[in-house]
Amino acid sequence: MDIGTHVDMHAMMIAQQLPQxxxxxxxxxxxxxxxxxxxxxxxxxxxxMGIVERVKRGYFTLKECAMQPIPVIKHLMPSxxxxxxxxxFGKYYSETDVRIASQLLDGFVTLDYKAYELTRLQTPATxxxxxxxxxxxxxxxxxxxxxxxxxxQVVLLPRYGDFTNAIQRMYLDCIAKGGRSILDAVxxxxxxxxxxxxxGRFPVDLIEKVREDLSLDIVNEPITA
Amino acid sequence: MNPLQxxxxxxxxxxxxxxxxxxxxxxxxxxxxxxxxxDLDIAMASKLTKDQLEQRGxxxxxxxxxxxxxxxxxxxxxxxxxxxxxxxxxxxxNTAREVLIGNDTIKVAxxxxxxxxxxxxxxxSRPQDREDFNKLCERNGKSIDWKALNEIAKxxxxxxxxxxxxxxxx
Numbered sequence: 001m002d003i004g005t006h007v008d009m010h011a012m013m014i015a016q017q018l019p020q021x022x023x024x025x026x027x028x029x030x031x032x033x034x035x036x037x038x039x040x041x042x043x044x045x046x047x048x049m050g051i052v053e054r055v056k057r058g059y060f061t062l063k064e065c066a067m068q069p070i071p072v073i074k075h076l077m078p079s080x081x082x083x084x085x086x087x088x089f090g091k092y093y094s095e096t097d098v099r100i101a102s103q104l105l106d107g108f109v110t111l112d113y114k115a116y117e118l119t120r121l122q123t124p125a126t127x128x129x130x131x132x133x134x135x136x137x138x139x140x141x142x143x144x145x146x147x148x149x150x151x152x153q154v155v156l157l158p159r160y161g162d163f164t165n166a167i168q169r170m171y172l173d174c175i176a177k178g179g180r181s182i183l184d185a186v187x188x189x190x191x192x193x194x195x196x197x198x199x200g201r202f203p204v205d206l207i208e209k210v211r212e213d214l215s216l217d218i219v220n221e222p223i224t225a
Numbered sequence: 226m227n228p229l230q231x232x233x234x235x236x237x238x239x240x241x242x243x244x245x246x247x248x249x250x251x252x253x254x255x256x257x258x259x260x261x262x263x264d265l266d267i268a269m270a271s272k273l274t275k276d277q278l279e280q281r282g283x284x285x286x287x288x289x290x291x292x293x294x295x296x297x298x299x300x301x302x303x304x305x306x307x308x309x310x311x312x313x314x315x316x317x318x319n320t321a322r323e324v325l326i327g328n329d330t331i332k333v334a335x336x337x338x339x340x341x342x343x344x345x346x347x348x349x350s351r352p353q354d355r356e357d358f359n360k361l362c363e364r365n366g367k368s369i370d371w372k373a374l375n376e377i378a379k380x381x382x383x384x385x386x387x388x389x390x391x392x393x394x395x
Contacts, residue, residue: 020347020348020349020355021385022344022347022355022358022359022362022385022388022389023359023388023389023392023393055392055393056391056392056393057391057392059388059391059392059393061359064349064352064355067349094258095258112260121262122260122261122262123227123229123258123260123261124260125258125259125260178352178356179352179353179355179356180260180352180353180356180357182352182353183262183352183353202350203349203350204350205350206349206350206351206352208289209350209351211289212264212288212289212291212293212301213262213263213264213301215288
């Protein structure tokens with residue numbers, strides 16, 4: 001499926017020159033582009049590609065995936081678009097929601113819970129679920145007492161892109177999500193390298209940290225979606 | 226009670242006066258359901274010798290060229306005895322807060338110290354620090370003791386934290 005969003009090479013070059021900060025303003029982009037109008041145009045491109053998230057008072061956060069090589073970013077576009085359009089739900093706002101939602105809905109589980117199942121690296125928190133019809137899934141959740149909002153531990157994602165290689169898709173989703181999910185992506189790459197035809201680029205010390213954490217010889221308690 | 230809470234209580238009983246920094250401290254502020262790996266970082270006022278650790282059931286052995294300490298239950302432990310992200314250990318202890326887990330108490334790094342440590346640790350090879358830092362600003366930004374923060378952070382760090390709280394705090 002053509003997702004209608006393409007990688008803007010120039011915008012990505014600008015994003016890759018931004019200094020690492022917790023939050024940014026458009027004027028930070030202007031310090032790279034040289035003019036505020038160009039900075040705004042690039043910001044809108046970042047937003048369209050899903051590599052930034054608007055927060056409050058004109059600030060935004062930049063996802064780590066912006067630092068990936070351009071050929072990798074091209075493969076991240078379906079995941080970025082799905083995450084941008086993801087809809088969040090909660091009922092009891094606890095782990096119970098995950099259990100209820102996974103009983104009510106069918107779909108492709110990705111990120112936290114799938115990563116935990118595959119790697120046991122990090123405990124999961126949120127159920128991310130690709131569904132065939134988001135509208136139908138929303139209806140089911142609402143009929144069962146779920147509310148839509150910004151908080152919640154159930155996130156419905158529209159299916160964009162290729163799902164034929166489940167581990168590859170999961171891995172790309174983890175890179176696209178950023179933050180702690182990058183650790184999951186590295187763990188998947190270490191454990192399932194043969195299953196991956198597209199691979200991201202990560203710092204060596206990050207790979208070493210994950211490798212160390214994966215070698216923990218402890219009994220992991222099962223946590224299932 | 227989740228496994229990390231159980232482990233934090235057990236380690237406190239085995240090692241005495243310690244302060245949890247990073248993972249356990251982050252979970253104590255963000256809720257124990259927040260995502261975490263299974264390595265723990267602790268600050269100790271005085272270093273225990275290898276023999277003292279082994280007497281308490283801890284194992285110390287080389288893994289990939291590094292000396293790794295594991296708890297009796299197999300959790301990897303990093304021990305800080307001088308400083309945590311350049312913050313002297315005395316300050317870590319003096320500013321620590323107590324957290325009640327069931328009938329037990331553990332000590333965790335203060336929110337202000339954690340924010341400074343996370344900010345200083347933030348780099349491309351530690352993507353978890355940016356997410357943890359942003360979540361702490363989002364959910365706990367309004368509880369920051371700015372006077373305490375000013376005492377341990379550099380001016381630019383206070384500015385970065387203030388800016389992040391403005392942008393993210395709920």
